[in-house]
Amino acid sequence: MSVAVIAGDGIGQEVVPVGIACVDAALAREGERIEWVDLPWGSDHYHRTGRMMPLDGLETLARHDAVFLGAVGMPDIPDTETLWGLLIPIRREFDQYVNLRPVKALAGVPxxxxxxxxxxxxxxxxxxxxxxxxxxxxxxxxxxxxxxxxxxxxxxxxxxxxxxxxxxxxxxxxxxxxxxxxxxxxxxxxxxxxxxxxxxxxxxxxxxxxxxxxxxxxxxxxxxxxxxxxxxxxxxxxxxxxxxxxxxxGSIGLAPSANLNPERAHPSLFEPVHGSAPDIAGQGVANPVGQIWTGAMMLEHLGFAAAATALQEAFEAVTADGVRTRDLGGTASTEEVGAAVVARLER
Missing domain, CATH: 3.40.718.10 (Isopropylmalate Dehydrogenase)
Known part of the structure; x- marks a missing residue:
C-alpha cells in the first residue's frame, strides 16, 4: 500500500515528517507498514515551473492509495494559483465529495x-x-x-x-x-x-x-x-x-480533515485544516496534532483500524500530559510533540 506525500508549503514542511513518524509508529505496533512516496510539489515547484504540480500530477496521484498533504499557499503567490493549481483539482478529479472534519475537545487543552x-x-x-x-x-x-x-x-x-x-x-x-x-x-x-x-x-x-x-x-x-x-x-x-x-x-492547529471519495474509486486526500501559516514557518513551533490526527483518519480509511485507534489515544494522552505547543499555551516544539506521541506508541 502506497501513500503519496505532498508536504507543500510553510509549516507543512515541518508537520508532515512528524505525522509520518507517528503513523509509522502506530503501524509498527500492528506489524504493518505503508510505502511513502514523496512528491515535492507546491509553491517552490511553482516558482521553478509556473505550476503547483506537474502536468501529469493527477495521473501520478491516481497510482497511490491515498494522499497525505501538509499545506498549500504562500503570500507571494495568489491563492487562485496555489489552491486551484493543486488542492482543488485533486478534490474534483478524484470526486472527493465529502470533506470530513471532526472536532473534539482534548484533555489538557483549554x-x-x-x-x-x-x-x-x-x-x-x-x-x-x-x-x-x-x-x-x-x-x-x-x-x-x-x-x-x-x-x-x-x-x-x-x-x-x-x-x-x-x-x-x-x-x-x-x-x-x-x-x-x-x-x-x-x-x-x-x-x-x-x-x-x-x-x-x-x-x-x-x-x-x-x-x-x-x-x-x-x-x-x-x-x-x-x-x-x-x-x-x-x-x-x-x-x-x-x-x-x-x-x-482550543486551536485550529488541532483540526484534521479528510477529503473522501467514499466509494473508493479514486484515492482520498488527508490534510490538516490549519493551512501553511507562513508567519510561524521555520520556527519549529507549529502544532503537529492536526497532521497526526489526519494521519489517524487516513489509517482508518485504509483499513488499519487498530493502528488508527492507537494513534488517536496516543496524541490525546500526550496533550493530557501537558506536552503542548505555543498555540495551546505550552512550550513544546513541533518535534517534541511528535516524539512524545511516538514514545507513547512504543511503550
Missing part, C-alpha cells in the same frame, strides 16, 4: 469558550460544488464598470450523496443531523438544499433533522457547542464552520 471543553462534533462538508463553483468570470476589467460574477452550483445528485453520508454518520452517533442553511436570505439554492436534505433524512426513521440558519448555527457553536453532533453543510458554510469549531476546541 478552550477559549465556556463549554468548549465538551465539544465533540463532526462537520460533513460538501466538497465539489456549491459556492466554490468555477462558473462565472470578470468583465470590463480595469474600468469603472468592472464586474465579477460568481455562480453557485447545487445539484440534486451532489446534495443527496453528501447528505446520505452525513445521515449514515449521524445514525451511528447521536441520532441528530444538523443542516446548515440560509434559506431565509438565499432564495434559490438554500431552499433547494433544505428540500433535498429533508428527503434524504426522511429515509432514516431513526434520525432527527435540525435545520438551522448559518448565522444562528455559528452563534450556537460558540454558545452551546456540546449541543451539536453531526453537521452537514455546503462547501462555503462547512469551510467556515469547521475553522470556527477548531478554534472553540
Amino acid at each position: 478552550s477559549p469558550v465556556r463549554g468548549g471543553d465538551a465539544i465533540d462534533v463532526v462537520i460533513v462538508r460538501e466538497n465539489t460544488e456549491g459556492e466554490y463553483s468555477e462558473i462565472g468570470g470578470r468583465a470590463f476589467r480595469h474600468r469603472d464598470r468592472e464586474s465579477a460574477i460568481q455562480v453557485d452550483l447545487f445539484t440534486r445528485y451532489g446534495i443527496q450523496r453528501v447528505a446520505r453520508y452525513a445521515a449514515r454518520l449521524a445514525a451511528s452517533r447521536g441520532g441528530t443531523l444538523t443542516s446548515a442553511t440560509k434559506s431565509n436570505g438565499i432564495i434559490h439554492t438554500m431552499p433547494f438544499w433544505d428540500e433535498v436534505v429533508g428527503e434524504v433524512v426522511a429515509e432514516h426513521e431513526e434520525l432527527r433533522l435540525d435545520s438551522v440558519l448559518i448565522d444562528a448555527l455559528a452563534a450556537r457553536l460558540v454558545l452551546r457547542p456540546a449541543s451539536l453532533d453531526v453537521v452537514v453543510a455546503s462547501n462555503l458554510f462547512g469551510d467556515i464552520l469547521s475553522d470556527l469549531a477548531g478554534a472553540v476546541a
Whole structure:
C-alpha cells in the first residue's frame, strides 16, 4: 500500500515528517507498514515551473492509495494559483465529495469558550460544488464598470450523496443531523438544499433533522457547542464552520480533515485544516496534532483500524500530559510533540 506525500508549503514542511513518524509508529505496533512516496510539489515547484504540480500530477496521484498533504499557499503567490493549481483539482478529479472534519475537545487543552471543553462534533462538508463553483468570470476589467460574477452550483445528485453520508454518520452517533442553511436570505439554492436534505433524512426513521440558519448555527457553536453532533453543510458554510469549531476546541492547529471519495474509486486526500501559516514557518513551533490526527483518519480509511485507534489515544494522552505547543499555551516544539506521541506508541 502506497501513500503519496505532498508536504507543500510553510509549516507543512515541518508537520508532515512528524505525522509520518507517528503513523509509522502506530503501524509498527500492528506489524504493518505503508510505502511513502514523496512528491515535492507546491509553491517552490511553482516558482521553478509556473505550476503547483506537474502536468501529469493527477495521473501520478491516481497510482497511490491515498494522499497525505501538509499545506498549500504562500503570500507571494495568489491563492487562485496555489489552491486551484493543486488542492482543488485533486478534490474534483478524484470526486472527493465529502470533506470530513471532526472536532473534539482534548484533555489538557483549554478552550477559549465556556463549554468548549465538551465539544465533540463532526462537520460533513460538501466538497465539489456549491459556492466554490468555477462558473462565472470578470468583465470590463480595469474600468469603472468592472464586474465579477460568481455562480453557485447545487445539484440534486451532489446534495443527496453528501447528505446520505452525513445521515449514515449521524445514525451511528447521536441520532441528530444538523443542516446548515440560509434559506431565509438565499432564495434559490438554500431552499433547494433544505428540500433535498429533508428527503434524504426522511429515509432514516431513526434520525432527527435540525435545520438551522448559518448565522444562528455559528452563534450556537460558540454558545452551546456540546449541543451539536453531526453537521452537514455546503462547501462555503462547512469551510467556515469547521475553522470556527477548531478554534472553540482550543486551536485550529488541532483540526484534521479528510477529503473522501467514499466509494473508493479514486484515492482520498488527508490534510490538516490549519493551512501553511507562513508567519510561524521555520520556527519549529507549529502544532503537529492536526497532521497526526489526519494521519489517524487516513489509517482508518485504509483499513488499519487498530493502528488508527492507537494513534488517536496516543496524541490525546500526550496533550493530557501537558506536552503542548505555543498555540495551546505550552512550550513544546513541533518535534517534541511528535516524539512524545511516538514514545507513547512504543511503550
